[in-house]
Amino acid sequence: MKSTLKKSYKKIRRYLKKFDRFQILTIPVIILLIVFSIDFSSKNIKVGIVLPLSGNFSSRTQSHLNGIKLAVKHINDLGGINKGNIILKIKDCDKIDTAEATRDLIYKDKVSIIVGGFSSEDTRIIQYLSEKALIPFLTGICTHFETAKATAYTFRTITDDQHQFEALSAHSSNRYQVKRPAIIYDNDLYGAESAQRYIEICSKHSQQVTNAVSFPKGTINFRDYLGSLFKTKPDSLVILAPAADSALIVRQAKDIGFNKPILGANQCASREFLHLAGAYSESVVTTLPYNPRAGGQKFDSFLSEYQETYGYKADFDAATGYESIMILALALKSIPENNLNLRDSLATLQVWDSIIGSGGFDNDGNQVRPAEIAIIKERQTIPISMEELF
Amino acid sequence: MINTPYEKKKKYFSTNKTATTIFVTILVIAILVFIFKSTNHKKNDSLQISKYKSFSNTPQINSNKKTLESIKHFSAENRGQKNISIAFSQILATPPVNDIKVDQYKRVWIATEKGVYKLENDELTAFTQENGKYPFSQATCIESDGKYIWAGSLFGICRFNESGKFVNETNSFPLPSNVIWDVLWDGEQLWISTQKGVAFFKSSRIDNLINGITSDNTTEDNSTEDNAAHILDKTTTNNGLRSSWCTKIARYSIPAHSNWLAVTHDNGLSVLNLAFPAADPRSWKNIDHAKSYISRPIHDMIYDGSNIWLGTPTGLMMINTKLRDFPGNFSTEMISFSELHGLPSNNINSMVYHKNTIWLGTSNGLARLRNNQIQIISDISGKKPENIRKLALQGDGDNITLLWIGTDSGIQFINLQTAD
Numbered sequence: 001m002k003s004t005l006k007k008s009y010k011k012i013r014r015y016l017k018k019f020d021r022f023q024i025l026t027i028p029v030i031i032l033l034i035v036f037s038i039d040f041s042s043k044n045i046k047v048g049i050v051l052p053l054s055g056n057f058s059s060r061t062q063s064h065l066n067g068i069k070l071a072v073k074h075i076n077d078l079g080g081i082n083k084g085n086i087i088l089k090i091k092d093c094d095k096i097d098t099a100e101a102t103r104d105l106i107y108k109d110k111v112s113i114i115v116g117g118f119s120s121e122d123t124r125i126i127q128y129l130s131e132k133a134l135i136p137f138l139t140g141i142c143t144h145f146e147t148a149k150a151t152a153y154t155f156r157t158i159t160d161d162q163h164q165f166e167a168l169s170a171h172s173s174n175r176y177q178v179k180r181p182a183i184i185y186d187n188d189l190y191g192a193e194s195a196q197r198y199i200e201i202c203s204k205h206s207q208q209v210t211n212a213v214s215f216p217k218g219t220i221n222f223r224d225y226l227g228s229l230f231k232t233k234p235d236s237l238v239i240l241a242p243a244a245d246s247a248l249i250v251r252q253a254k255d256i257g258f259n260k261p262i263l264g265a266n267q268c269a270s271r272e273f274l275h276l277a278g279a280y281s282e283s284v285v286t287t288l289p290y291n292p293r294a295g296g297q298k299f300d301s302f303l304s305e306y307q308e309t310y311g312y313k314a315d316f317d318a319a320t321g322y323e324s325i326m327i328l329a330l331a332l333k334s335i336p337e338n339n340l341n342l343r344d345s346l347a348t349l350q351v352w353d354s355i356i357g358s359g360g361f362d363n364d365g366n367q368v369r370p371a372e373i374a375i376i377k378e379r380q381t382i383p384i385s386m387e388e389l390f
Numbered sequence: 391m392i393n394t395p396y397e398k399k400k401k402y403f404s405t406n407k408t409a410t411t412i413f414v415t416i417l418v419i420a421i422l423v424f425i426f427k428s429t430n431h432k433k434n435d436s437l438q439i440s441k442y443k444s445f446s447n448t449p450q451i452n453s454n455k456k457t458l459e460s461i462k463h464f465s466a467e468n469r470g471q472k473n474i475s476i477a478f479s480q481i482l483a484t485p486p487v488n489d490i491k492v493d494q495y496k497r498v499w500i501a502t503e504k505g506v507y508k509l510e511n512d513e514l515t516a517f518t519q520e521n522g523k524y525p526f527s528q529a530t531c532i533e534s535d536g537k538y539i540w541a542g543s544l545f546g547i548c549r550f551n552e553s554g555k556f557v558n559e560t561n562s563f564p565l566p567s568n569v570i571w572d573v574l575w576d577g578e579q580l581w582i583s584t585q586k587g588v589a590f591f592k593s594s595r596i597d598n599l600i601n602g603i604t605s606d607n608t609t610e611d612n613s614t615e616d617n618a619a620h621i622l623d624k625t626t627t628n629n630g631l632r633s634s635w636c637t638k639i640a641r642y643s644i645p646a647h648s649n650w651l652a653v654t655h656d657n658g659l660s661v662l663n664l665a666f667p668a669a670d671p672r673s674w675k676n677i678d679h680a681k682s683y684i685s686r687p688i689h690d691m692i693y694d695g696s697n698i699w700l701g702t703p704t705g706l707m708m709i710n711t712k713l714r715d716f717p718g719n720f721s722t723e724m725i726s727f728s729e730l731h732g733l734p735s736n737n738i739n740s741m742v743y744h745k746n747t748i749w750l751g752t753s754n755g756l757a758r759l760r761n762n763q764i765q766i767i768s769d770i771s772g773k774k775p776e777n778i779r780k781l782a783l784q785g786d787g788d789n790i791t792l793l794w795i796g797t798d799s800g801i802q803f804i805n806l807q808t809a810d
Binding site for chain 1: 412413416417419420486488503527528530544545567568569585635656679680685686687703704736737753777798
């Protein structure tokens with residue numbers, strides 16, 4: 001055995017003696033060159049999703065997630081981005097703490113970006129962690145007015161509450177000559193800050209809020225709250241509350257005999273609200289984060305494919321979920337072209353055209369698309385601009 | 391026959407010409423590839439440092455910046471503001487800095503996004519998960535209690551021990567959450583602010599916990615009760631502390647008057663008079679975001695011996711009520727300073743107070759507030775920092791000499807004596 005080894009060693013030595021030292025030196029240089037040239041790192045892009053998927057808001061967040069998944073499927077089916085596929089890492093922040101979920105995505109899964117949010121508190125936690133870790137955070141579902149303000153790494157593809165409230169207040173003033181609205185808001189999702197913001201916006205349109213009351217989470221009977229509001233004789237009711245609560249409020253307000261305009265934030269445009277409020281939803285005026293017709297044929301294709309894949313009609317949460325990933329894809333695609341990192345690439349997206357129309361980020365990373373106003377007719381949200389067609 | 395070395399060389403190169411050419415060509419290609427790759431890498435690095443949402447080369451932003459500049463100059467001229475230039479040290483490269491602490495041995499401890507770094511005798515030592523000297527992938531905060539160095543992370547708490555490593559102490563300490571945002575030693579107790587409340591431990595208890603004794607009282611039955619009594623959150627304070635997601639903590643003392651615990655959190659600021667029970671909500675003074683128009687989150691707070699100052703994303707705020715008057719005359723009225731007053735950025739990330747001067751670390755450089763004047767600090771030598779994440783002083787009382795500055799890319803310092 002030893003002699004065989006010795007023989008082969010001698011053979012190799014004899015063979016190598018045929019070459020001079022330069023030729024032998026070339027071998028490690030070539031190896032180094034090959035090793036250095038090949039990019040061994042995976043080109044797949046890990047996207048972290050943090051959403052409350054199993055609690056009270058699961059109907060909306062699942063719909064949003066479906067939109068995200070459909071967008072990822074489309075991107076990956078077309079060969080991915082820059083030769084890499086998008087891989088989703090999903091965390092349900094109803095099951096684990098939002099801070100821990102976000103932390104694990106950033107530091108353990110090493111995702112390139114976090115997408116999601118929903119409630120203002122969850123969104124603030126994700127934003128805080130992302131900003132510290134210098135990881136971009138993109139939300140297509142949280143509309144709270146504070147999000148993405150004075151931040152460097154936070155971006156929002158959905159039109160925020162500030163824009164929605166302004167549109168709602170302006171419309172109520174122009175169309176219904178509302179002067180004395182009353183506000184009912186929840187303590188959890190919108191809170192006193194959003195109500196305060198609405199009151200400030202009202203004053204711009206010469207509206208004087210007669211009363212604003214809040215109710216705690218889990219309230220079922222709103223008659224006492226509505227009673228105290230109606231004592232001040234308002235000429236309209238503004239509801240800033242989650243979809244299920246909004247549906248109960250609308251039902252009970254109409255049962256009491258309130259027949260003046262009822263206005264709601266985008267929660268009233270959700271599938272959940274329409275389902276729970278039923279016939280009571282008729283004539284409720286709501287904001288829409290976008291006009292469904294603005295996307296044209298692209299939106300129709302999205303609707304039909306969504307219906308085919310998930311078995312029910314896509315709502316605005318699904319569409320905004322789809323849009324947020326497509327915006328991310330645009331930013332990712334331009335990274336090698338412009339030699340930018342992902343955050344800077346997102347910041348350059350000042351104009352885009354998506355399935356729900358054109359949009360863009362402002363200097364804060366906030367959506368510039370104006371909010372649409374819709375009226376509910378026969379359990380469908382109809383944009384005001386198209387009302388006469390129905 | 392070839393005899394001279396020159397002839398040998400000539401013969402050698404003539405016979406091995408092809409091999410030499412191949413070798414040289416490959417070498418040149420390798421060098422070119424290396425240069426190309428490294429310049430590309432540098433380009434990416436420099437872009438990552440850029441913090442602003444938009445680029446300076448986009449026309450829209452240029453115009454915005456111009457407007458801001460003109461406001462600044464307008465404000466500066468009108469207020470007699472004078473900016474100053476001082477020498478900045480070279481930047482010592484580290485991952486993005488979250489916290490800095492200088493201990494009694496003048497060792498500079500730096501908590502970063504990749505672990506802890508120690509600067510001692512001009513030598514920078516890394517304690518990271520990769521080199522096995524730090525248990526977590528990230529460090530949020532760092533503190534020295536005179537005996538131990540404590541590092542808080544989003545994954546728990548750890549302690550620098552005799553073996554020269556940080557050891558995970560998360561399981562030894564009954565914490566309300568492993569997500570830790572701040573650690574503070576006040577001379578008697580270690581305060582740890584977490585995602586779900588503030589925990590505090592007396593020095594005598596710390597050693598017991600490290601050694602596996604879960605309670606001061608060694609009986610098993612009392613241990614749980616004892617642990618629970620050391621946590622302040624929304625529930626245990628009966629809503630005195632308005633939110634359990636606590637970030638910065640500070641202890642302020644007015645000699646022969648009162649002792650205070652200040653906690654910033656998701657709802658604003660809560661300040662507890664330590665002479666009264668924390669469970670009584672009347673012991674707490676609160677400044678809520680919604681009522682006081684403070685932007686979330688509060689990044690930092692300081693006490694100038696009279697008032698509490700808050701650093702927020704939309705400027706610097708001073709609580710108008712003096713801390714001394716909190717018990718009888720508390721009001722949430724604030725005085726604010728912003729870019730309109732001459733700040734380099736509204737986003738105040740960190741602050742320190744020294745000799746009637748508040749030093750401000752902002753997203754757009756260093757500034758100071760002295761005698762009601764804001765001065766922007768520019769560089770006479772070295773490179774002035776851009777996005778400042780943390781400021782820290784080195785020294786005690788009148789012997790404070792250095793101001794350490796932590797940024798996205800490392801740490802540097804200025805000599806405060808030259809600034810004066």
